[in-house]
C-alpha cells in the first residue's frame with residue numbers, strides 16, 4: 553500500500569465512511585476518528601441512522617445533481633445484496649418548481665408527469681422508479697468494507713481538527729456534519745440543523761414510496777413521506793417535517809399523529825384496519841439533517857498545523873441528501889485528497905533537491 557496517510561478525523565457516518573472506503577480502495581492508508589460509530593443507531597448526535605434513506609432529489613444545483621446521479625448508480629449495485637430495494641415513487645409538489653426542473657427524468661426509470669387530477673391539493677406530481685437503503689444496516693456494511701481494507705476506526709470526540717493531526721498525517725477529511733458548527737478550528741456559522749420527525753411503522757405490505765410536499769407553499773416545514781426500509785422485517789418510515797434551525801430532540805405527539813394520518817391517506821396498507829389505531833407503531837424519532845446555508849462545503853484548505861503544512865478537505869453540509877449524494881460527494885472529496893497528497897509529495901521532493 554502506498555505510504556500515504558489520509559485521516560478522516562471525525563466521521564463514521566455516510567459521507568466520511570464512503571470517502572474512507574473510496575480512499576482505501578485507491579490504496580491510501582486511512583484512519584477514522586468519530587464520536588458516533590454505526591452501532592450507535594439510536595443516537596441523535598448524528599444524522600445518518602435516521603435517514604429514510606431513499607433517492608429523491610431536493611434541488612437542481614449542478615454539482616449535487618452530479619453527486620446524486622453517480623450515487624444512484626452505486627446504490628443500484630446494492631440491490632442484489634438486499635442492501636437497497638427498488639421502489640416505485642409518487643412525488644407531489646405545489647408547483648413545477650418543486651420538481652426541480654425534472655433534471656432526473658432520464659436518470660431514473662419510467663419517469664412520468666402526472667395528470668393534475670392524480671395530484672393532491674391542486675399541485676403537480678411525477679411517478680418514477682427509485683430505491684431505498686436501510687441506513688443503519690448499510691452504515692455497518694460500509695464500515696465492514698472499510699475495515700476489510702485496513703481502515704482503522706476509533707471512537708473519539710474531537711475538539712479541533714488539529715487534534716487528529718499526527719506526524720504522518722498529510723490530509724484530514726472533515727466530514728463532521730453538524731459538528732462543523734462547534735469544532736474550534738472550523739466554527740462554520742452557516743451550518744444548521746433541519747429537524748426531521750419520523751414514525752417507524754411495521755407494515756410489510758407497503759412496497760411503494762410517496763413524497764408529498766404539496767402543502768409546502770402554505771407551510772414550508774410540512775412534508776409527508778412514506779419510505780419502506782429494505783431488509784428490516786417490514787419497517788416503513790413515515791415522515792415528516794423540515795424544521796430549519798430547530799434542535800428540539802423530543803418528538804411532538806401531535807405532529808406524529810398528523811404524520812400517521814397523512815401517510816395513511818396516501819398508503820392504506822400502513823394499517824391493518826384503515827385507522828391510525830390499527831397501525832403497528834414501533835417508535836417515534838427525531839433526527840437532524842446536517843445542512844448549511846449556501847450549500848454543502850466541499851473544498852480543500854491548506855493550513856499550518858504545529859509548523860507543518862496539512863491539507864484539510866471539508867465535506868459536510870449535505871442536509872437532506874446525504875445518502876443519495878454520498879458516492880458522488882465522497883468521490884470528489886477523495887479526488888481532493890489525492891491532489892493534496894500529490895502536492896505534498898512534490899513539495900517534499902523539491903525540498904530534497
Ligand SMILES: Cc1cc2nc3c(=O)[nH]c(=O)nc-3n(C[C@H](O)[C@H](O)[C@H](O)COP(=O)(O)OP(=O)(O)OC[C@H]3O[C@@H](n4cnc5c(N)ncnc54)[C@H](O)[C@@H]3O)c2cc1C
Pocket residue numbers: 561562563564565566567568585586587588589597598599600601602603604605606607708709710711727728729730731732735747748749750791792838839840841842867868869870871872873874875876877
Ligand atoms: C429524518 C431524516 C430523514 C432523512 N432521509 C434521507 C433520505 O431519504 N435520503 C437521503 O439521502 N438522506 C436523508 N437524510 C439525510 C441524511 O441522513 C444526511 O444527509 C446524512 O446522514 C449526512 O451524513 P454526514 O456523514 O454528512 O453527517 P452525520 O451522519 O451527521 O455524521 C457526522 C459524523 O461526524 C461525527 N462528529 C461530529 N462532530 C464530531 C466531533 N467533534 N468529534 C468526533 N466526531 C464528530 C459524528 O459522530 C458522525 O460520525 C435524512 C435525515 C433525517 C434526519
